[in-house]
Amino acid sequence: MTTFYPEGSEPEAAGTAATPAAVESTPEQAPEQAFAPAPESADVADPGAPRTRRRGLVIAGAASGAVVLALGAGAAYLYLNLGRGATSPQGAVERLVNGAVDGNLIAVGAAISPSERDMALAMGDRAREMVEATLPEPEVTASAQVDFTAILDAVEVSVADVEYVTEDVVEGVSLVRVEAGTVTADVDKAPFVDAVMEQLEASGATAFEDLGYDDAMLDEARAELGTWVDETFPWTFDIAEEVSGWQESDAVPTDASPIAFMTVEEGGWYVSPLLTVAEAAASANLEPGDRGTAIADAVAFATPEEAATGTAAAVEEFFATGDAATLAAVLPLPERRIVSLYGEAVLRDATPLPAVALDVTEVAATVDGDVASAELVAFDFSFDLQDGMTAPTSGTYRQGCVTADGAGEICVADIPMVGQTGIDDISVTLMREGDGWLMSPTMTLVDYSVRVSAAYSEMLEDGSLDGLLMGE
Numbered sequence: 001m002t003t004f005y006p007e008g009s010e011p012e013a014a015g016t017a018a019t020p021a022a023v024e025s026t027p028e029q030a031p032e033q034a035f036a037p038a039p040e041s042a043d044v045a046d047p048g049a050p051r052t053r054r055r056g057l058v059i060a061g062a063a064s065g066a067v068v069l070a071l072g073a074g075a076a077y078l079y080l081n082l083g084r085g086a087t088s089p090q091g092a093v094e095r096l097v098n099g100a101v102d103g104n105l106i107a108v109g110a111a112i113s114p115s116e117r118d119m120a121l122a123m124g125d126r127a128r129e130m131v132e133a134t135l136p137e138p139e140v141t142a143s144a145q146v147d148f149t150a151i152l153d154a155v156e157v158s159v160a161d162v163e164y165v166t167e168d169v170v171e172g173v174s175l176v177r178v179e180a181g182t183v184t185a186d187v188d189k190a191p192f193v194d195a196v197m198e199q200l201e202a203s204g205a206t207a208f209e210d211l212g213y214d215d216a217m218l219d220e221a222r223a224e225l226g227t228w229v230d231e232t233f234p235w236t237f238d239i240a241e242e243v244s245g246w247q248e249s250d251a252v253p254t255d256a257s258p259i260a261f262m263t264v265e266e267g268g269w270y271v272s273p274l275l276t277v278a279e280a281a282a283s284a285n286l287e288p289g290d291r292g293t294a295i296a297d298a299v300a301f302a303t304p305e306e307a308a309t310g311t312a313a314a315v316e317e318f319f320a321t322g323d324a325a326t327l328a329a330v331l332p333l334p335e336r337r338i339v340s341l342y343g344e345a346v347l348r349d350a351t352p353l354p355a356v357a358l359d360v361t362e363v364a365a366t367v368d369g370d371v372a373s374a375e376l377v378a379f380d381f382s383f384d385l386q387d388g389m390t391a392p393t394s395g396t397y398r399q400g401c402v403t404a405d406g407a408g409e410i411c412v413a414d415i416p417m418v419g420q421t422g423i424d425d426i427s428v429t430l431m432r433e434g435d436g437w438l439m440s441p442t443m444t445l446v447d448y449s450v451r452v453s454a455a456y457s458e459m460l461e462d463g464s465l466d467g468l469l470m471g472e
Helices: 053-057 060-079 089-101 105-110 114-134 149-153 189-210 215-232 239-248 273-283 304-321 324-328 333-347 441-462 464-469
Strands: 155-170 173-187 235-238 260-265 269-271 355-368 371-384 393-398 401-404 408-411 427-433 436-439
Touching (some): 089 155, 089 173, 089 260, 089 269, 114 333, 114 371, 114 427, 114 441, 149 189, 173 239, 260 273, 273 333, 304 371, 304 436, 333 441, 427 441
Antiparallel strands (some): 155 173, 173 260, 260 269, 355 371, 371 393, 371 427
């Protein structure tokens, strides 16, 4: 199947004059062909799987967000040499969906926000480095060698007559809704069945033998697969019809299509997977005017140490004022946008906020390229829940141990299910942005998750995990 990219015949050719429409073509057609102009709101669809009206909704917006998030993470490494964005929000979504429909990961990567691509790359690098440093190289198994290329080659997906509506959210951020259009999927039956069975047998040969499967049983499975193909394909998803059904059943909170993509301007327009997911999650509870009115400017810090102490000061100010922009300003761009747009809405019913004081006095940082780890070696803290029932608490933290009012000393390494993972400190992860450093909650969570996963894998390998779970 051939796909056309309205912002240029190929993602690499972003400077080419563009027609704001994407149309279906036959394999004989070439990208250089001219096309009829598209309507003002037109073009591209969500390549989602078939679903019933109620089941298929299950937060349709969240589903579209999850799809672009997965695509963005999986294709990010292919995007390193594709630096030009689309000329419009709609063009960014067209590039994403056409690339996904065509199985072109380079095109998909070209549509993803560069700042989020960089964060995804950093996450992958950090996870790989930590795992390689703590775990032996995994054995290559048959299932790890499964190749789905032949299966995908037998599947044909196309989109047609798709209509968009673009909504400006704040400067540099726009929401693109898919209002109408059709997604059609079909398979070349014989090659598809052959490819599926070949991979099934390759990945499960040993298991089949252990379970007593023989050739006759595999032939029966082949026949059942062929029947499923006959009953399922061709499959067509009518976007307008599905959206109308969701609206009539009150399954969506507004009359707007829940199939939506958030786009951002970063020297061109790109799809933001993180904002798309955040918008889908927030849309059910958002009222008009609930979103923030601007993306906060970054308050970048010269060193990772300054970023750690500056973030602590921003957290303290945030709890004192309830101003989400204060917290957003010390976060990397992907997270800064989320807090800027949705922070106030999340806090709307949070009254009163705790009173927090946090004074970081010693930080030990290590830098690895554009990512740094900063251990909070020493800090003083206090907090007051202001609920009239709980007394204010204050204390100190020194090298892995907390001393709080009336509670004595508690060390991180002594906390059940934490110390066994080898975690005995409090650290944050920072990213370089421009000439400065900013603390990333997402990267911090990824680092801790990898550390915990690696430790549990080691315990599983040496048999100590069973004892831990039994409380031994």
